[in-house]
Amino acid sequence: MRQQNSPLDRLLRPKSIAVIGGGVWCEQVIEQNRKFGFSGEIWAVHPTRSEIAGIPAFSSLADLPHAPDAAFVGINRQATIEIVRDLAAKGAGGAICFASGFREASAELADGGDLQSALVEAAGSMAILGPNCYGLLNATANVALWPDQHGLVPVKRGVAIVSQSSNIAINLTMQARGLPIAAVVTVGNQAQTGLSRIGAALVEDEAVTAIGFYIEGLDDLQAFEVFAAKAKAAGKPVVALKIGRSAQAQAATISHTASLAGNSAGASALFSRLGIAEVRSLPVLLEALKIAHVVGKLPNTNIASLSCSGGEANLMADTAIGHSVSFPALSEPQKAGLRSVLGPKVALANPLDYHTYIWGNVDAMAETFAHLASGDASLALVILDFPRSDRCNSSEWAKVIAAVEAAKNKAGKPFGILSSLPETMPETIAQDLMARGIVPLTCLDDALAAIETLGAPPGEHSAPLHIAPSPENLRTLNEAEAKALLKTFGVRIPQSRAVPSASEAARAASDIGFPVVLKGTGIAHKTEAGAVALNLPDPVSVEKAALTMPPAGILVEEMITGTIAELLVGVVRDPAHGFVLTLAAGGVLTELLQDSVSLLVPSSRDTVHAALLSLKLSKLLTGYRGQPACDLEAILDTIEAVQACVMERPIEELEINPLLCGADFAIAADALIRCGGQDDG
Known part of the structure; x- marks a missing residue:
């Protein structure tokens, strides 16, 4: 990565690494850096062993030649705190805290929360990732502060992935979809340095084209707002997959609103407002990041779809149902251009089945693809499933790739090649398409979901979010109190009166004017409880209905008509x-x-x-x-x-x-x- 004076520069792009501890995890950190081609200094630190994974070990931090840029701390949780304090005092650039048993385990360990607070205090201004995380991989600087195998290879530029789950992060490194990944950072408990700060540092990196998040919980809402604005200004799309979204909102139980907001509405509303593309699965996350890397944010969800099969064209049209994508109708100039290439037998439409008449003719395919892309579509997709390389010859399919590349250059529109199955988009072909500036997509449903979220209109981000702590001494206002409060802010409410008895309800109704509504007070969901009587026309019906109301009280209210x-x-x-x-x-x-x-x-x-x-x-x-x-x-x-x-x-x-x-x-x-x-x- 190429950081621009980021305070996390030394941690993300270290020239020296200290590996503290002697377990298999620490040995793996050393091995993975060797395998990745890290060219800086690696120092092992262990109080009793003379070497770790083939390199000499220093007995203490004090013996190191100088403060390390980054440290992997692979020791128990209590010892981690003291080592982090020593690293900070020595002037280290940052540390990975691998140990678990901190705040994430506070339900099982009474001291988990206290230990996490102590860890943050020990780190001071030195950046730490974790605790309870694997660390980071930097594929542009050959850095592997990582205690396990991974699937990354060195790249010059690519997307960055930030994950709270280390295991999910490992899985994502193993993708075989041709997505170039520049960095993977895990943040664990986000005790000090979380998603927002890491994201902001990655946005500054010129080698990072887009950022993907796997989120369990945000670290700091205001900091996340700042990060999102920074990413938008830099033109770098952000794609987020959030699980367990806002479970705290379900604690509110008095209203329908809480159940409607559920555990996802808050997160979705936030992402929409901040212009972050939200996805709901790991495959769609990867597909969206591929589009983001090659094309960036899409201006809309208009698609031009091409295939040499009516079955594929129909499948594309059917799969689009339920997705907010559209296939713009062909203009007359498009139809004329397509007719000149395809002849009279091909039905012209979008999605287009261009048949096999021009299969193998690169010029004719390129002209066809360019004509269809020349309309209002923001992305043109050619559906193409590649044959198995171990049993088949794919030379004819290579001609389609050449035609797509020529059409992309001629039309000036982004193109993708979409396989209907993941198995029919080999990784080597996906990598070649990426190098040509063509998006390699797999699975129609996943691809359309990715287009849908990347082409969604930007949300509102003009005013800061309203953020306030939970008020103390919570109580539920009764209906009359609630309406009185709302009225002071300009909400129109019906004429009403709270009364204690059936006889007084009849008198109040006469004063208000018939027809009226009767409600039992102190009940959250009155209709379900049978505590509402509507359209009562006279004092007798009011008194009769009032006798059936709960004893807490009665609200007499004008009946709104129209x-x-x-x-x-x-x-x-x-x-x-x-x-x-x-x-x-x-x-x-x-x-x-x-x-x-x-x-x-x-x-x-x-x-x-x-x-x-x-x-x-x-x-x-x-x-x-x-x-x-x-x-x-x-x-x-x-x-x-x-x-x-x-x-x-x-x-x-x-x-x-x-x-x-x-x-x-x-x-x-x-x-x-x-x-x-x-x-x-």
């Missing part, structure tokens, strides 16, 4: 990703439809508007089949008020469900708020 649609508007504080704003179909349809979208607070009015229109329910909001439309401006005003409330008050969770939406109103019919005990509205 409702066109019901929305859920909710916010949950997610410790991992900020405050998650969820918009969904509301009322009794919330769980039934599962029609929701999540953003992060704050989100702009335009972003919220676009999110609302992405809901299936949006057809009702905008006027379905001649029906009146909802007052979208009133809905947007309400959502802005909700965001303001969350940003100004110590809110843990807030939900309006339903927000009744009509032609000239948006009214919060029900509300729940969980907040700090000092905030009573």
Whole structure:
């Protein structure tokens, strides 16, 4: 790697390495550096052994010629702390902390958290990776601070992969897809130096073309925002696979919002906002990184697809169902150009089955491919499965490669060759395609998923995320309190009155005006509990319904008529990703439809508007089949008020469900708020 004065330069690109410990892991570090061609100094450190893996051992750090640029610390957890302290005092550039038994094991080891804090204190300003991690591989500097085998080879440039899981990182190094990997860094517990800081250092490296993350939990939300902005400014795509996404959000239980946000909405909303491509599997991560390495971020998800088989063309079209990709229709100039090459027998379409009439004719194939790529597609794909090299001759397939390369140069558009099976894209061919600037992709579904995420429109990143600690003395406001608080921020609520008895409910209803709604107070999900009575027309029906309500109290409320649609508007504080704003179909349809979208607070009015229109329910909001439309401006005003409330008050969770939406109103019919005990509205 070529770092530009990064504070992690010595750790990521060391000229001297100290290997501390005598176990098989330390022996492997020495062996892997030899195998990788590391040209710097390697020093073994062990108090009793004279040599480790064939090199003389120093008895202590004090005996080393000078402070090492990087150290692999492969000793037990207690001894690790003292060695890290000594390395920092000596002026080392950084250390890999291999030992486990720190915060990741705090459920099993009572001192795990304390030891991790002690480790961070011992390191001071010296960078450490881990604990509980394998370390790093730098394929542009032949560095292997790594205690195991790996699959990397030296490269001049490529993608970088940062992983919290060392085993996943090992597996990714074994890929045979032709992806050039410049660096692999594992961060373990992220005790001090985590994903954000490593990512920021890798962005500065001119040899790194894109960054892939395997994430279990973010280290620092604000630092991750800074990293993402830095990557965007550098034009380096970031692809993330996150597992166990935001499980903390599931701890909130009072509202539908928490279950809708679930364990993934916060992470997905964050990645979208920061312009990070999110994937859901390791194969798609690798396919996306291949596109990112060759092409970069795609401007859209428009594809031109070519194959010499109707079966492949149909399979491509069918596989695209469920993916947010499109095949732009052919323009008249495209059709004319294709007809001049293919003749009258070929049906012209995208995806295109160009048949086998021109198979083997490099010029004709190149002209065909260039014509199809000349439209609105951001990426042209030629479906091509290569025969087995041990049983077949692939010389005719080489002509297709030559045609694709010529078409790429002629059309000025990026091209990929896509095999329908991983087995039919040999690694040697994938590497050759990479060298030609052609993306070698495998498996139609994985490739389309990669295109879908890399061509997604950039998210909003204009305002910093709202980040706040969990408020103390949490309590749940009753409905009247919650609505009163929302009203102070401009949310429109129905006329209502809380009463203690059935007789007083009838009097309150008469004052408000019929028809009315009766609700039992102190119940989170009133409809499911049978604690809601709607459209009560007179005092008798009110008193009768009130007698069936729970004893905690009764809320008498005006009945809103003219409702066109019901929305859920909710916010949950997610410790991992900020405050998650969820918009969904509301009322009794919330769980039934599962029609929701999540953003992060704050989100702009335009972003919220676009999110609302992405809901299936949006057809009702905008006027379905001649029906009146909802007052979208009133809905947007309400959502802005909700965001303001969350940003100004110590809110843990807030939900309006339903927000009744009509032609000239948006009214919060029900509300729940969980907040700090000092905030009573």
